[in-house]
Amino acid sequence: MSTVRRASPLMSQAEARELGLDREDLVRLYRDMLATRLVEERGNLLFKAGKLPGSYYTGRGNEAASVGVAAAMGADDIASPLHRNLGVHLVRGVPPAAIFCQFMGRDGGATRGRDSNLRSNDFGPGKGLLAGVSHLPAMIPVITGMALAFQLRGEDRVAIGWCGDGAAARGDMHESMNLAGVRRLPIVYIIDNNQYAYSTPNRLSFACEHLADRGPAYGFEGIVVDGTDVVTVFREAQRAIEKAREGGGPTIIELITLRMEGHAVHDDAGYVPRELLAEFGSKDPLERFRSWLAEIEDCSDDELAALEDEVRAWIEAGVLEAESSPPPDPAGVREGVYAQPLG
Numbered sequence: 447m448s449t450v451r452r453a454s455p456l457m458s459q460a461e462a463r464e465l466g467l468d469r470e471d472l473v474r475l476y477r478d479m480l481a482t483r484l485v486e487e488r489g490n491l492l493f494k495a496g497k498l499p500g501s502y503y504t505g506r507g508n509e510a511a512s513v514g515v516a517a518a519m520g521a522d523d524i525a526s527p528l529h530r531n532l533g534v535h536l537v538r539g540v541p542p543a544a545i546f547c548q549f550m551g552r553d554g555g556a557t558r559g560r561d562s563n564l565r566s567n568d569f570g571p572g573k574g575l576l577a578g579v580s581h582l583p584a585m586i587p588v589i590t591g592m593a594l595a596f597q598l599r600g601e602d603r604v605a606i607g608w609c610g611d612g613a614a615a616r617g618d619m620h621e622s623m624n625l626a627g628v629r630r631l632p633i634v635y636i637i638d639n640n641q642y643a644y645s646t647p648n649r650l651s652f653a654c655e656h657l658a659d660r661g662p663a664y665g666f667e668g669i670v671v672d673g674t675d676v677v678t679v680f681r682e683a684q685r686a687i688e689k690a691r692e693g694g695g696p697t698i699i700e701l702i703t704l705r706m707e708g709h710a711v712h713d714d715a716g717y718v719p720r721e722l723l724a725e726f727g728s729k730d731p732l733e734r735f736r737s738w739l740a741e742i743e744d745c746s747d748d749e750l751a752a753l754e755d756e757v758r759a760w761i762e763a764g765v766l767e768a769e770s771s772p773p774p775d776p777a778g779v780r781e782g783v784y785a786q787p788l789g
């Protein structure tokens with residue numbers, strides 16, 4: 447029997463204003479989700495044209511789960527996003543040019559050609575993004591350790607760690623949440639429940655009703671949120687982050703989405719039932735929010751079309767910049783791979 451709260455949807459303009467979201471902030475949320483989707487679509491075309499080495503992962507359907515949470519972070523907070531969370535990078539100020547450089551394995555990319563996807567989040571200082579190693583969920587103990595460091599140093603900062611539904615079953619996730627609960631660490635765990643861990647469906651992954659039920663099991667709050675609804679995601683993330691900042695301890699937020707494409711480009715996701723795809727297709731995060739903006743903020747089609755043109759131009763400029771970035775110099779192959787000895 448589940449003990450967690452199910453977040454109710456955010457309905458009105460007045461409620462948005464209470465959260466500190468004015469019209470410009472709301473349009474910005476839409477812009478960041480749109481940019482997320484369009485960067486990923488452009489990356490797919492580049493992959494098909496043979497311009498991206500390795501494999502290629504997208505988070506179609508998960509845009510609100512990335513953007514809504516990242517937009518609620520404070521400037522000095524730190525996040526460990528995953529392969530479905532491109533939107534977190536965009537919200538934290540990583541431009542498309544840097545992302546395409548990374549995707550294309552160019553010298554200007556975050557790993558300077560050593561890896562070609564979003565496994566590395568190290569896009570420079572000031573972004574508050576922890577460099578990723580693996581999704582399963584290698585970064586969760588690290589981000590939990592960062593929350594412990596913030597607490598020990600008396601810093602006013604919060605750590606936000608993303609984890610997939612499949613990865614949530616691993617021991618390192620359980621151990622981290624246990625420590626976070628015992629020490630009441632300033633951390634928010636985001637479980638991006640897109641219902642499939644590669645081809646494994648939820649029903650073969652866990653037997654509790656919600657993954658958020660694990661919060662109360664470890665002594666802290668769990669919330670289940672419709673992860674296709676960006677303003678509700680924002681509200682719950684903001685609440686949990688500020689609670690953590692004020693010493694109220696951890697929260698686990700389970701965002702219900704559906705991975706709308708295969709695990710990566712090689713996978714056609716034929717194992718996902720069509721009815722489920724149709725259900726989530728009808729509540730596409732971008733389309734939903736577009737209708738919301740039209741209804742609540744009177745955003746016209748022309749205004750949103752102009753915004754889309756601007757975002758597309760920004761992305762194309764990013765592709766051109768990445769294409770002109772040189773490949774890494776083979777002579778420097780060992781650079782940045784091993785830590786330099788201290789002293």
Ligand SMILES: Cc1ncc(C[n+]2csc(CCOP(=O)(O)OP(=O)(O)O)c2C)c(N)n1
Binds near residue numbers: 580
């Ligand atoms: C340690 C480790 N084992 C296996 C993999 C391969 N792998 C990457 S993502 C993934 C599935 C993850 O599922 P989930 O946590 O639900 O996240 P999703 O991909 O569905 O967003 C697997 C098996 C990996 N990257 N690292």
